[in-house]
Amino acid sequence: MAGVSIATVSRAINEPTKVAEETRRRVTEAVASTGYTTNAMARSLRMRRSNMILILAPDVGDPNFSNILVGLETEASKRGYGLLIGNTQNDASRETDYLRFISSNQADGLILFTGHLPFGFGVGQDENRLPPMVAVNEPVTAQDVPFVGVDNFEGARVAAEHLVSQGHRRIAFIGRSPGREVNRLREAGYRAALTGAGLAVDPRLIIDGDGTTESGRAAAELMFVRDALPTAFLCVNDATALGVIISLNARRYELPRQFSVMGFDDISFASFVTPSLTTMKQPRHKIGEAAMELLLSLLAGEKPKSREVLFRAELIVRNSVSPPGA
Amino acid sequence: MAGVSIATVSRAINEPTKVAEETRRRVTEAVASTGYTTNAMARSLRMRRSNMILILAPDVGDPNFSNILVGLETEASKRGYGLLIGNTQNDASRETDYLRFISSNQADGLILFTGHLPFGFGVGQDENRLPPMVAVNEPVTAQDVPFVGVDNFEGARVAAEHLVSQGHRRIAFIGRSPGREVNRLREAGYRAALTGAGLAVDPRLIIDGDGTTESGRAAAELMFVRDALPTAFLCVNDATALGVIISLNARRYELPRQFSVMGFDDISFASFVTPSLTTMKQPRHKIGEAAMELLLSLLAGEKPKSREVLFRAELIVRNSVSPPGA
């Protein structure tokens, strides 16, 4: 060492004010010359926190995932936290498996993209043994998990109102698995807009899919089979909207003159489809940052101000919507 | 405890064979009833390894990233390793920052998506102090870092030969930053195919971009300005090809009759463009698994058999290529 005790070194590094100017200088000097770096394992062992956050995501390929992740990461690394990632594919056993990071103290908190408590955090589980968690992308309805995301109801309403304002009267809603909270909210927003404009909700114009491009295509085809056609399609997400557009293009319709299509999310390819997609943009980076900020404050022992932090989705007007027949 | 020493518990858990049947039973029983889980921090401290792998990626939104990541993750979690993710945005200071995970023993090895050694692993760096690393997606040419990926030269040659076999004689290559090894290899494959078919390489038909959709569009536009037109475009990646297609669509050309377009990578949206994109598919999941397998074997002290593990890219024929004028 540099003529000083081990405790003083620790202090010199972590709380420089508590140590004399001269000693501090000697310590930093010695540190620099030896290339010493503090062993995070020992620190974690002693402090009983790892400065790691576990991220549980069903699908790291989801276009929403990566952008939110960047936001999470920005905030986390600003605060000295690292991100551990767990790809679950919605497989219960993998979820359970990842919980070992929590129970073995390798992670202090949890970000959930999954929309549900990880399998293994049973209902019987001792309530206060649950680690700090924040849900993102998909709210977790079961328990009291704070949610950070976009106001899905409001966003869908704005979207539907945009179509109404363009003169559409027969607007379809292509949804996804009805059990999903996000789907429920977006459909509710759609209904609210229609009702608010004095339009009837035609159940034949509401189709459930699974949120994939393929399901969007299938839904559009189904519409033609049923022969109950809308003048505009409001889709639960951009992937679905892309499927609808593909189907309409294949049928040689001219878009948006014959049919208008809207999506939700504003994923990167939305602007590259033909016609480019009018959609609602999620501020994903901000969502990520806010979620991490909230989680870290929970970790610091603060109580959450509210059960959810909602951002407004922004209407992005491109070329897939026009007045009907125009 | 269950009437047994702390050392025996450790043994019962980690090397069950070394402990008597009866004792083992008592221990597992006690573990189950108390809900004991071993503290990974203490273990790491003692074992001097964390069972974590740090992943350094310039852009977690890159369509290649997520699929390779899934492969990495599959293999890692099979072997009990966790994945730490570091998003660097190609920012030197962020790269350096993430190295603290290595130097503080929070990660045992490194997967590089960046195509270069992290800033901070200077050249002067004590060679053997470098942690085990494997490069993926982009080879690292500077040092002796093993690479796992697709055979870019061969893949590009197959692609170009496909165009030649369709009767194309004037084939453009839209590349990206010439400094990139991947670009160099793919361009070399393109040249080899042309030369091999007895075709001259026309430098006016080779344009560098930056690998984005926007740059693909710009490159196509530039071709029209220069008025040295090909009958087919071979693009360094799918994003670029998408840009070319957008440009050609905007100019109201009929594809693939008037122009053929090929990409490389087979990203998810390749099949959703109109016309759907003929491209070379990277076996990304396999690449991820192989890379992680290699890294873990390095970690176990084995010497790598070879400096690179290459997979063949697979030709995926869709609708963006046809004989010229057909």
Add this chain to the structure above:
DNA sequence: AGCATTCATGAAAACCTTTACATCATCGAT
């Protein structure tokens, strides 16, 4: 029976910090 070998277990060190507590010196105030 006596000795060597094997096997199961326990004791204790080591891994590297952080931090409560103790010590000691210095200084100001009475």
Add this chain to the structure above:
DNA sequence: ATCGATGATGTAAAGGTTTTCATGAATGCT
């Protein structure tokens, strides 16, 4: 001059494992 307060540093415990070495029992061999 003494006492108390303040401030800087050192001592040692604690955190939870793994593993070497020692111990003791049981087994096998001559």
